Amino acid sequence: MEEMMRSELVSMSSYCRRYGHLKLHDFSNPSFKKTKYSPTKVFVVSSSSSNSTSPPPLPQNPIFQSFFFPVTPSPIIPYLQHCSRNTKKRKFTPSSSSGSVKVISREAFNAAVKKPSVAVKKPTVAVKKPTVAVKKPIVDVNKPTVAVTHDRGVRKSSSWVKSRLLGKGGYGSVYLATSKDGRYKTERAIKTAELSRASSLMDERRILKRLKSPFVIYCYGDEIVREGTSDCYNLILEYCSGQCLADVIEDNQGGLSEFDVKLYAKDVLSGLSYIHDRNIVHCDIKPDNLLLTPVDHRFRSNGFLTKIGDFGLAMEKGSVEYGNGCGHKRGTTRYMAPELIGHGVIDFAVDIWAFGCSVLEMLTGVQVWGEHGDLVYDDWVSLIGHSDLIPNIPSWLSEEAKDFLKRCFVKEPNARWGINELLNHPFLSSNQVFSHNGFIYE
Known part of the structure; x- marks a missing residue:
């Protein structure tokens, strides 16, 4: 018996030297019916050996079994044997980095692969842009932007x-x-x-x-x-290269000739007639805003045509800005009509008054109201707007010229002469013939 045990131990030690050590598990439980030994269910062989071939089963010797397994088998063994009959053999894939064999179930792998991927749909957040109520500004059509x-x-x-x-x-x-x-x-x-x-x-x-x-x-x-x-x-x-009438007056001390003044006056009245027909009141007629542009001498003996400029203070009758024509303060004080500087009333007549002041300066070479010197605004209001005075008309002017100016300086705007009446005045409509540089003018 001892000889048999010794031979079994020798064969067992040779087996371990070749295929590695065995891990023996003790399943101690209450007594069950002794089952046939199944090494593939009990022993797990370490893969630390370099030999990649699977070790053969242990020798099937009843003496060996009784020596190493004297205890009664665990009830887990018959359960594993029962399950092994109905389960297909699984493929073992040894891990290259681990020291133990990891068993991966093909069915579990396939089941994991075949699991439907749950597409997590991100909720679409509808970001509603705030509606900004843009209030359109009220734009006065008469006030350009x-x-x-x-x-x-x-x-x-x-x-x-x-x-x-x-x-x-x-x-x-x-x-x-x-x-x-x-x-x-x-x-x-x-x-x-x-x-x-x-x-x-x-x-x-x-x-x-x-x-x-x-x-x-x-x-x-x-x-x-x-x-x-x-x-x-x-x-x-x-660009009017002929300067303005204010410069011409300054360059000609003592005033301009009546011949030249008549030509300039006709041009200014023609321009005023044009803009008045379009309901526009200039509000700032004065020699500084009457510009000269050169023309052929065949059309003008003095070689210049007078143009009205600087419409920065002009108003259009019937516009929102104009209103009823009252309450306005605009213009150059020295040339403002009595109704404008005194009561803020604007109509076509204010341009006639200012035109008369400009003609007076052209004829005399002296600034209108010059005898009163420089006044503050309130003094101008008292002088022009609330007194009976009119600009001084020199006695040495021709009778036609004096009468022409008086028609422009009527204090009551409704009684003041209009453009057509002034154009037909003898001062401008005389048939007197003038000659200049061989050309004859009427």
Whole structure:
């Protein structure tokens, strides 16, 4: 018996040296019926050996079994044997990194692969953009905004090159400018002001775009340009190289000849007739705003045509701004009519009064109301608006000239002569013949 046990131990030790050590599990439980030994269900062979072939089953010797397994088998063994009959053999895939054999079930793998992937649909959040109620501003049609420009935007540079300053006033400045187009060296007068202070120039543009008369300065458009750190509004106007009547009066001490005054006066009345027919009141007629442009001597003996300029204070009758024509204060105080400076009433007659003041300065060479010196505004209101005085008419003027001026200086606006009556006055409609440089004029 001992010899048999010794031989079994020798064979067992040889087996372990070749195929690795065995892990023996003791399933001790209450006594069950002894079952046939099944090494594949009990022993787990370590894969630490370099031999990749599966070890053979242990020797099937009853003495060996009784020696190493004297205990009664666990009830788990028959259960495993029972389950092994109904289960297909599984394929073992040894892990290269682990020291033990990991059993992966093909059925479990396939089941995991075949599991339907749950597509987690992200909820679509409908972000409702807030509706901003943009209230459109109420725009007075008689008060133009920046949108009056043709290009509706700010240009990086102007289309004109300013060369010299022609004049300066409360509205801004006037420059002589030349076109950048090399083919045409066109000259224009550019009225410019900062965009924030250009309301008067925009008003002038709104009025001038409707007017096309040889006796009214022509407007070629406007632009907004970036100059330095600010935006500037440029009004592009016809350039009258013959200066203005104020400069001509200053250059001719003692006044102009009646011949020249009649020519200028007719032009101004023709321009006023044109704008009055379009319900426009200029509100600022004076020698500074009466411009001279050269013409052929065959058409004018003095070589100049008079044009009305500067419509920055002009008003259109029937507009919202004009209203009922009352409560307005605009114009140059020295040339304002009594009803305008005293009561704020604007009508066509205020241009007739201012026209008479301009003719008086042309004839005398002296500023109207000059004998009263420089007055403050309230004194002007008292002098012109609430007194019976009219501008001084020198006695040395011709009777026709004096009577013509008196018709312009009637205090009551409804009794003041109109344009057609003044054009037919003997001072302007005389048949006296004049000659100049070989040409005959009536």
